[in-house]
Amino acid sequence: MPDTLLSINGLSAGTEDKPILHDISLTVDAGQTHVLMGPNGAGKSTLGHVIMGDPTYRVASGSITFDGTDITELSPDKRSLAGIFLSYQAPVEVPGVPLYSFLRTICQMRPELKTTARKFRQRVADICKQLDMDDSFLTRELNVGFSGGEKKKIEMLQLLLLQPKLAILDETDSGLDVDALAIVSRGIEAYRQECDGALLIITHNTRILERLDVDRTHVMVRGSLVGEGDASLIDEIDATGFGRFEEALAAKGGAN
Numbered sequence: 714m715p716d717t718l719l720s721i722n723g724l725s726a727g728t729e730d731k732p733i734l735h736d737i738s739l740t741v742d743a744g745q746t747h748v749l750m751g752p753n754g755a756g757k758s759t760l761g762h763v764i765m766g767d768p769t770y771r772v773a774s775g776s777i778t779f780d781g782t783d784i785t786e787l788s789p790d791k792r793s794l795a796g797i798f799l800s801y802q803a804p805v806e807v808p809g810v811p812l813y814s815f816l817r818t819i820c821q822m823r824p825e826l827k828t829t830a831r832k833f834r835q836r837v838a839d840i841c842k843q844l845d846m847d848d849s850f851l852t853r854e855l856n857v858g859f860s861g862g863e864k865k866k867i868e869m870l871q872l873l874l875l876q877p878k879l880a881i882l883d884e885t886d887s888g889l890d891v892d893a894l895a896i897v898s899r900g901i902e903a904y905r906q907e908c909d910g911a912l913l914i915i916t917h918n919t920r921i922l923e924r925l926d927v928d929r930t931h932v933m934v935r936g937s938l939v940g941e942g943d944a945s946l947i948d949e950i951d952a953t954g955f956g957r958f959e960e961a962l963a964a965k966g967g968a969n
């Protein structure tokens with residue numbers, strides 16, 4: 714029996730005045746790679762944020778269980794400590810906090826990642842090299858003034874350092890040039906192999922998936938999950954779009 718890592722049951726959520734997600738149920742087993750696709754505005758990023766506990770959103774019903782614990786009411790920092798990582802579609806800038814200090818602080822908060830300053834410096838240097846990242850980035854303020862592609866690489870650096878049990882990557886590939894895309898893809902592959910971590914990848918671009926074995930693909934339309942399949946579903950969507958899923962939802966008297 715595989716170990717269930719993330720289990721979402723009948724989850725409905727939204728902002729204070731706008732329902733966005735409707736009756737979402739989804740299970741990710743340890744070490745699996747899942748892909749979430751859907752048209753713009755479907756609610757994919759919202760689902761990522763709700764799994765992470767973003768207080769912008771309110772859970773109206775349903776539950777989220779992670780690694781055997783109900784985390785529906787848990788704060789984002791506790792979810793992060795439990796082993797969930799969210800790479801943001803648009804990473805936030807944190808003025809005044811140098812990237813290196815930020816990385817050191819978050820790793821020191823994890824008993825399993827605590828290490829000496831020297832070993833930590835070496836580990837960071839190794840990952841920077843792996844990601845073809847200029848190590849002058851480390852002394853700059855977190856995400857401030859970095860280009861879109863550079864911010865995505867910084868998120869990969871965090872992913873490889875933190876080794877979470879589940880990484881939710883929200884359009885980590887958007888805006889990357891062809892070389893950066895290859896580097897980020899290799900970073901994700903390294904996370905899969907070195908940490909045996911699970912992935913929930915939100916993407917419109919299937920190139921990022923080329924180096925990965927996808928276990929399940931989910932399709933979200935207007936806040937509802939309307940399709941699920943194996944990796945072949947990605948090729949079908951690439952070829953024919955979301956039309957049949959929109960129609961299926963409409964036939965069911967779809968939400969929103």
Ligand SMILES: Nc1ncnc2c1ncn2[C@@H]1O[C@H](COP(=O)(O)OP(=O)(O)OP(=O)(O)O)[C@@H](O)[C@H]1O
Pocket residue numbers: 728731733751752753754755756757758759760769802
């Ligand atoms: N904080 C918020 N306040 C108001 N509306 C919101 C908020 N967050 C999300 N929404 C709305 O919820 C819907 C789903 O947004 P979301 O960002 O989850 O879509 P998405 O599937 O990630 O789209 P994309 O592929 O364009 O990134 C959109 O209509 C969006 O405007």
Ligand SMILES: [Mg+2]
Pocket residue numbers: 757758759802883
């Ligand atoms: Mg989004």
